[in-house]
Amino acid sequence: MKIRNLLLKSIGALSVVGLLAACAPVPAAPAAEPAAGEAAAPSDAAVSLVYLVDESQPSQARAKAFVDGYMALHPNVTITIESRPGGTEGDNLVKTRLATGEMADVFWYNSGSLMQALNPAQSLVDLSGEPFIANIAESYLPTVSQGEAIFGVPGETAMGGGILYNKKVYADLGLSIPTTWEEFAANNEAILAAGITPVIQTYGDTWTSQLFVLADYYNVAQAVPTFTADFTANKAKYATTPAAVEGFKHLQEGFEKGWWQQDYATDKFDQGLQLLAEGKGAHYPMLTFALTTLAENYPEQIEDIGFFAQPGSDAALNGATIWMPAATYIPQTTSNLEVAKDFLAFIASTAGVDAQNAAVVPSGPYVIKGAVLPDDVISAVRDVAAYIDNGNAGPALEFLSPVKGPSLEQITVAVGTGQMTAEDAAAAYDADVEKQAQQLGLPGW
Numbered sequence: 001m002k003i004r005n006l007l008l009k010s011i012g013a014l015s016v017v018g019l020l021a022a023c024a025p026v027p028a029a030p031a032a033e034p035a036a037g038e039a040a041a042p043s044d045a046a047v048s049l050v051y052l053v054d055e056s057q058p059s060q061a062r063a064k065a066f067v068d069g070y071m072a073l074h075p076n077v078t079i080t081i082e083s084r085p086g087g088t089e090g091d092n093l094v095k096t097r098l099a100t101g102e103m104a105d106v107f108w109y110n111s112g113s114l115m116q117a118l119n120p121a122q123s124l125v126d127l128s129g130e131p132f133i134a135n136i137a138e139s140y141l142p143t144v145s146q147g148e149a150i151f152g153v154p155g156e157t158a159m160g161g162g163i164l165y166n167k168k169v170y171a172d173l174g175l176s177i178p179t180t181w182e183e184f185a186a187n188n189e190a191i192l193a194a195g196i197t198p199v200i201q202t203y204g205d206t207w208t209s210q211l212f213v214l215a216d217y218y219n220v221a222q223a224v225p226t227f228t229a230d231f232t233a234n235k236a237k238y239a240t241t242p243a244a245v246e247g248f249k250h251l252q253e254g255f256e257k258g259w260w261q262q263d264y265a266t267d268k269f270d271q272g273l274q275l276l277a278e279g280k281g282a283h284y285p286m287l288t289f290a291l292t293t294l295a296e297n298y299p300e301q302i303e304d305i306g307f308f309a310q311p312g313s314d315a316a317l318n319g320a321t322i323w324m325p326a327a328t329y330i331p332q333t334t335s336n337l338e339v340a341k342d343f344l345a346f347i348a349s350t351a352g353v354d355a356q357n358a359a360v361v362p363s364g365p366y367v368i369k370g371a372v373l374p375d376d377v378i379s380a381v382r383d384v385a386a387y388i389d390n391g392n393a394g395p396a397l398e399f400l401s402p403v404k405g406p407s408l409e410q411i412t413v414a415v416g417t418g419q420m421t422a423e424d425a426a427a428a429y430d431a432d433v434e435k436q437a438q439q440l441g442l443p444g445w
Helices: 002-014 057-073 087-099 131-135 167-173 181-193 206-214 217-223 227-232 242-256 269-277 290-297 337-347 350-359 379-389 408-416 422-440
Strands: 047-054 077-084 106-109 152-154 159-166 197-199 281-287 305-309 320-323 327-329 393-395
Touching (some): 047 087, 152 337, 167 181, 181 197, 206 281, 217 320, 242 422, 269 281, 337 350
Parallel strands (some): 197 281
Antiparallel strands (some): 106 327, 152 327, 159 281
């Protein structure tokens, strides 16, 4: 019941029933009086903005949809999209550009703990007084807030974190969706015996190595309902909490049992998706944002892909870990503040949702009030929605706590390649977390 109550507080507004309610697009606000949920209209003077976005295909397509949609309404505005790397390299670039005053006029970045690490009160524009904030589901706002200030607007759907799987492989081998890790491991052995890679790993993109740990958080919270608060207050550690060590143990088990494909150490995200789509790999631990790329690159195979929650130890407590959307922010250094705010008002509207729906396949439910998912949304998105609608879902730790160590992806690669044990990895992550918590000035650290 505790995790269900947490879910209702944190992601209750993501109910697919509520989000599928029809709502007409928000019209452009007149120059004199802004409509509810919109920013004040900018002047007609020629303005240029730069929008910094990560280089992934879905983010680029989404950004282009926002930019094209906004510029069609405001011909005097020119918005140029600038690309940056993902992962740790991208994190460092964003922090550096904010610190040196060289950030673009608006930029796309994670919500939750990674936003907290940007020192937002000193680097980002507070949007809490803007009328368009009323368009955003209340459940999302804590992930882009610090104190009373609100810094970003969501520009994508919520996502499930768990296992993408090839339904044809499952059908051919007569396998059932696992609800415990023991069942998942048994499926992997059957898949391996059939000459198919059981679990795809893509350490050429190190960020992808984290999912077995991060997507296990629903299971951790079920086992230790106080873990979020205790972890944030430095009263609980990964290394000394058996349920929290399990995600690292899953990586160690997969390496030792030979579940990975031959080129796992150098394969990248796109190669992992290809293996999954072609049925050469059965499972890919991943966030469901990947469904957008799969639908774009493998339209013939997209309905062969499903999603299930990362299994834990108890089938009765099976549920999914949910990621809140990344956001678009405005740095305090922008020289075009009013137009930047107006652009964010467009993103945080049903018109913005319509624009991105036309450009990319949704990978989960929206957190914009009145947003509508297409009738033909791919089945894997409905797999995620089912966990939410049934009350068997909860936020990832990084959306409940500001603490997330920056070196996790290097630590999980070390475990997944056999260079570090699960126990040593959990201890290393605790040390990594401590440094970050101290930088944030959190009490108890």
